[in-house]
Amino acid sequence: MRLMLLMAFMFPLAAAAASLPKDEPVPGGVVVIQLPDSGGTQPVVTRKDRRIMVVEHAGHWYAIAGIPLATPPGQHMLLFRDADSTARQIRFNVSPKVYPEQQLIIKNPQLVNPTPAQLRRIKREQSHLQGVLDSWVQQPAPQLGFLWPAAGPETSGFGLRRVLNGQPRSPHSGIDIGAPAGTAVRAPADAVVADLGDYYFCGKTLTLDLGQGLYSVYCHLSKITVKRGERVQQGQVVGAIGTTGRTTGPNLHWTVSLNGTPVDPHAFLISGPAVRAPAAAQKVSGRG
Ligand SMILES: [Zn+2]
Structure with a gap:
């Protein structure tokens, strides 16, 4: 309990932002990607023109995207746009997963x-x-x-x-x-x-x-x-x-x-x- 109180005191931002989901880039899973530093303003992230969740955690921005079950394994991409509106690609890999x-x-x-x-x-x-x-x-x-x-x-x-x-x-x-x-x-x-x-x-x-x-x-x-x-x-x-x-x-x-x-x-x-x-x-x- 004492340790937890100390941690909460040391990392008020992390406590406020709560936990991140489990990063498991597979069909039906969630990918968690730390974004390049964009100087405090919340970046906008999209995938195939669809808005993707962005949260702050321990002083960094993270994109959190759900991966459709029908997604083929291999390389996929998010589009990242920061405060000065420069669009950048962020690549991530989707691994195969076979469900029973x-x-x-x-x-x-x-x-x-x-x-x-x-x-x-x-x-x-x-x-x-x-x-x-x-x-x-x-x-x-x-x-x-x-x-x-x-x-x-x-x-x-x-x-x-x-x-x-x-x-x-x-x-x-x-x-x-x-x-x-x-x-x-x-x-x-x-x-x-x-x-x-x-x-x-x-x-x-x-x-x-x-x-x-x-x-x-x-x-x-x-x-x-x-x-x-x-x-x-x-x-x-x-x-x-x-x-x-x-x-x-x-x-x-x-x-x-x-x-x-x-x-x-x-x-x-x-x-x-x-x-x-x-x-x-x-x-x-x-x-x-
Ligand atoms: Zn059911």
């Missing part, structure tokens, strides 16, 4: 192959949600160390390549946490409620805006206890686990999105579940 495959069987054919009316609804909801996740809200110091959001083990991992009734589907965009319906769900970090709704796949869904293109999305909730625009604090109860939307049992599907792309929430987690899921008891959620 998961075979799912769902008996209700309607849930596997939605009707045309359901497909229209799904498209509408997906573009609405993507619009939320693509929004940029300037927040100088987003909280980048996340708390585990619900008392339960991880039952399904990020990036799983899912095969549904023999047909390949999109990879798992988040992690699932298995717990009884009604279990409290908490904000992973300080945030503002950006969106809530009841969607076909996701069910009752809460999207929290953490700033600079970083979002936390909770799906399948039984209830949501916050309002749009409300400011929430890290650890605050925002809803409860449920079975709404397409899921085979009560679980929390948790997507973390950065610069419009889902990334592995573990990049940001500073705490984990108290218990691990036994392999045999793995629950399978529909789309999840």
Whole structure:
């Protein structure tokens, strides 16, 4: 405790800026790049015309970018623009990562192959949600160390390549946490409620805006206890686990999105579940 107090006294900037996420430049991971010194003003960083998060940490600026799951391994580039507006390229390397495959069987054919009316609804909801996740809200110091959001083990991992009734589907965009319906769900970090709704796949869904293109999305909730625009604090109860939307049992599907792309929430987690899921008891959620 004494040491921590001393450290906080010595490094007030670092304490204010909080932790950086884990630097793992792989598809579905997060790359953390220290930027050239730009004399105090926050540089602007883009990747393919999309704004990238920039935070100050221990006296330096860092670019923090989510890497889409479909990104081919190899060299990639960020564009860095400092106060005098000179644009510079920053190169980084993406290493390959192969995620495990998961075979799912769902008996209700309607849930596997939605009707045309359901497909229209799904498209509408997906573009609405993507619009939320693509929004940029300037927040100088987003909280980048996340708390585990619900008392339960991880039952399904990020990036799983899912095969549904023999047909390949999109990879798992988040992690699932298995717990009884009604279990409290908490904000992973300080945030503002950006969106809530009841969607076909996701069910009752809460999207929290953490700033600079970083979002936390909770799906399948039984209830949501916050309002749009409300400011929430890290650890605050925002809803409860449920079975709404397409899921085979009560679980929390948790997507973390950065610069419009889902990334592995573990990049940001500073705490984990108290218990691990036994392999045999793995629950399978529909789309999840
Ligand atoms: Zn899921």
